[in-house]
Amino acid sequence: MSKTAKDHAGLAADFNKDPERVSWHDETLWWVRAKRDKAAQGIPEWEALRETASGIKAHTLSNLSAYLEAFEKAAIANGAIVHWAADAAEHNEIVLSLLRKAKADRMMKSKSMLTEECHLNDFLKARGVETIDTDLGERIVQLLDEPPSHIVLPAIHRKKEEIGVLFHKHLDTPEGSADPQLLTHAARLNLRDVFLTRNVALTGVNFAIAETGEFVVCTNEGNADMGAHLADIHIAAMGIEKLIPKREHLGFFLRLLTRSATGQPITTYSSHFKKPRAGQELHIILVDNGRSVQLGREDFRSSLKCIRCGACMNTCPVYRRSGGHSYHTAVAGPIGSILAPNLDMEKYADLPFASTLCGSCTNVCPVKIDIHEQLYKWRQVIVKNGYSGKLKTASMKGMAFVLSKPRVFNFSGKAGRWVLKHAPFIVNNALNPWYKQRDMPEPPAESFHQWYSKNRGKRS
């Protein structure tokens, strides 16, 4: 994504220019959150499941290098070809080299947030390779020439009427039709052609098992399977944090993932890949791209436990009213706001502040990442590294001075209340963001300090 001029607050303000869309976005995602609650309530041992999954991830991250080597060894023994990519650029080059070797200028791709993070589509497009996203939501945003706004529901910011217009333009559906069944069927026919004519399929990876060299891809549409089974070359791209030690650990995560994401008991397709079929090549790309740096940040290490369910987005009061694009990064919402500053602290300095620190994200997280506490900690790191504005620093220093000096505090309070009472126009104007949509509090005649001194002074 190109560097955006507006920060989260500015982009969120833009999103709020259409209040009806905000209502619809909020209610749609709250409905998903409610489905998640219902699914979780159906599992009496839910909290123990979260605790266990969190523990498995903590253990894996603490021994990541050993598990990565074990996975590589097992995958090679299975007949897969394993590649290591230090960053997004290396990952993209590996994919390109595999395409060039196969003399392919077309590729199909199932959902992979990692390739969004690496901006793979743009990279390949600039080099003459056409990528078709086969996940319906991803296909929609691809046709819109937009990034996904949500990691599980990529086109959740768009209404079905808008999809109707889009599909009429690209897939020749009848003009004015917004019937979901008709639109889905048109996408299905179009993608069927893609599946049959592309020879290279890239998939993401939800879980990779160190013990066996297998990996699991979860989709609701079966599109990863359609691609991987029909293509001669299957490329699986995964972040190095996707590992779990053993096959027996998988059950914990599969039970948590979709219940947290959409309220389904399990994804429609949880596809296990182990070895290439006869004549097929299976490539696995292990991508670092900042993950080992994050692993070294003690306060933020556990963010790598994330299994990309999106529950923190659905529950976030800010995300629901600001839209995924306001986060100007591949992974939006609360989890994105603690991952992105690791990649570029300056560019994403606004994101840890795009939160009320309400803590709901931490409570829905299936692997118990303390997201809101990490948002607070990132704020401290960003300020210490000089990525907050000079004006803000000056006002904070002023505030710290007033609040550490009782006399100054009481004088300032008195002055402030005097202004509110006698010259309210000083604060009740367009320059005060509070006043834009809210009235100021009615200033009382005296502070509690004054009341107390008058009424109880002798007793203190």
Added chain:
Amino acid sequence: MRVGLFIPCYVDQFYPQVAIATLELLEKLGVEVGFPLKQTCCGQPMANSGYEHLTGGCNALFTELFAEFDYVVSPSGSCTLHVKEHLHVDGSEAAAKSVRSRIYELTEFLTDVLKIEHLRARFPYRVSMHQACHGQRGLHLSQMSELVAAPYSKPERLLKMVDGLQLVPLTRPDECCGFGGTFCVTEEAVSARVGQDRIADHEQSGTEYITSADMSCLMHLEGILRRKNSPVRVRHIAEILNAE
């Protein structure tokens, strides 16, 4: 038992009636309450903005003023949580730690320390409860809708002791109000929108008074209510528990 009353800076300046109600309520329950006059603020506005390193002055003052009390009680879940999690003083860490372990939010103090079973209070109105996030998810004043766990609510248990009070339910029982400290001005559009949505939920409940254990949320919600000339009012829970 000597209790030090900590009144958040904005309550001191804008809502003295909340502080008076807290003081009177505690005294009514037989507690000896002291109010150190030199108190200012817990330092949260700076810390949540990323400037925790500037809160040394506030922390030292806070620790010095409240070290002598058996308990520190505050009518704010948010400020209490901040002190509990972030009060550190170079050179006086033992004293700071001791204060951290002895600070209680008001409804928590009434429930867990005083173990109140009855109250002499009357408030004959329909009341809806705004669960302030820091009190709920930070101090665990009540069960959280995200968790698979038995429900409870310390503030609601106390409200049920109030004569004539009718608690009315919300469709989203514990969604954030969007205040978020400095977030309310730095992210004005989202903050106001979240608040307007909460207000709509409270209004559909048929409430007459919105209450909460945190006045900051209520200040934000009150600002929105007054802008739209809504008949709904806000009352801090201390004012209701102290009403006769």
